[in-house]
Amino acid sequence: MEFSDTGNRAIINLVSNIPFAIGYMILPIYAYHIRNWSNLQLAFSISTLVLISYFWLLPNSPRWLAVKGRETEALEILNNVAKINRKPKPDQLELTVILKSCKDEEISNANQSNISTLGSICQTFKNIGNGYMNLVRNRELRKRSFLLWFVFISVTLVYYGLSFDTSFITRDPFILVFFGGLVELPGYLIMVPMATKWGRTNTVASSFFITGVVCLIVVVTPQDYESLRVFFAMVGKLFISGSFAVIYLLAAELYPTSERATGVGCASLMGRFGSIASPYLVDMTRTMHSHLPSIIFSTTGIIAGFVTLFIPETKDTELMDSIRNLK
Numbered sequence: 001m002e003f004s005d006t007g008n009r010a011i012i013n014l015v016s017n018i019p020f021a022i023g024y025m026i027l028p029i030y031a032y033h034i035r036n037w038s039n040l041q042l043a044f045s046i047s048t049l050v051l052i053s054y055f056w057l058l059p060n061s062p063r064w065l066a067v068k069g070r071e072t073e074a075l076e077i078l079n080n081v082a083k084i085n086r087k088p089k090p091d092q093l094e095l096t097v098i099l100k101s102c103k104d105e106e107i108s109n110a111n112q113s114n115i116s117t118l119g120s121i122c123q124t125f126k127n128i129g130n131g132y133m134n135l136v137r138n139r140e141l142r143k144r145s146f147l148l149w150f151v152f153i154s155v156t157l158v159y160y161g162l163s164f165d166t167s168f169i170t171r172d173p174f175i176l177v178f179f180g181g182l183v184e185l186p187g188y189l190i191m192v193p194m195a196t197k198w199g200r201t202n203t204v205a206s207s208f209f210i211t212g213v214v215c216l217i218v219v220v221t222p223q224d225y226e227s228l229r230v231f232f233a234m235v236g237k238l239f240i241s242g243s244f245a246v247i248y249l250l251a252a253e254l255y256p257t258s259e260r261a262t263g264v265g266c267a268s269l270m271g272r273f274g275s276i277a278s279p280y281l282v283d284m285t286r287t288m289h290s291h292l293p294s295i296i297f298s299t300t301g302i303i304a305g306f307v308t309l310f311i312p313e314t315k316d317t318e319l320m321d322s323i324r325n326l327k
Helices: 006-015 018-033 037-057 062-067 071-084 092-112 121-137 139-164 173-182 184-197 200-220 226-254 257-286 292-308
Strands: none
Touching: 006 184, 006 226, 018 037, 018 173, 018 184, 062 071, 062 092, 062 257, 071 092, 121 139, 121 257, 139 200, 139 226, 139 257, 139 292, 173 184, 184 200, 184 226, 200 226, 200 292, 226 257, 257 292
16 A cells, blocks of 8 residues: 555555455365365465465565665665656655655654664563554544544454354355355445545445445345345445455554554454454344344444544545654
């Protein structure tokens, strides 16, 4: 995202989620042919070994390198980007001044927050702790973090909850998982024009509202209309999947470069509480009433939609480099 310009951030980030849906669909193919769970886990692990090559294939973010005072490396990467895109080589002096200004701001903020860069192990852990504390020290950053944490918990709860609560579609787990991934593909594609034209918060909020409404429709639709129930369940899965993708884009744009990795990572961590709770919620509430899980997911989606409206809009805004840029 930090390589893209303002106008293309949405399409680059959302389209990059398509491989996730493809992997989702590949999973039941693996499972169908490898029935032993330990061999299946081994097959998954071996397949991911190719990701080790990313240490050498993927460059660091020039913005992050500049914030950390590594201007030479950032300059080299930017020159390489210009070469690959067949663009004129940027003015080196001008770029150097811009990159150094990013570092100066970060050093100033580090001094204000008493963040040291000493190389000791204890100091490293202290710096990591300070990184998390920065998310709640600043008033505006604290507000953004709390809102994002609630939204992340909600989206994972509903996303995984719908995945577990759609077993009425088919009793074949392989087909169920495959179609669960397949329906995410249009979900990501639909979000591109929505997030680009309407903005991130409006897109996420409307996706939550639509998911909540269709969950209620599933509840009130008679069992005899099975095809209709399946259709609305898939619509809910489509929009909550798209919302999941846009939330990551929104979170990355809300945090300055100096805190972006920590902020998004912490929000994702909070979201795991929702994913952990979802299967237990489905199993325990279904014994009370068959429609209770859908009612809970509907209510959660609608509440999360209203909460999202309080998050600042990031469409057409420049990425911030430090906490000082926050209003």
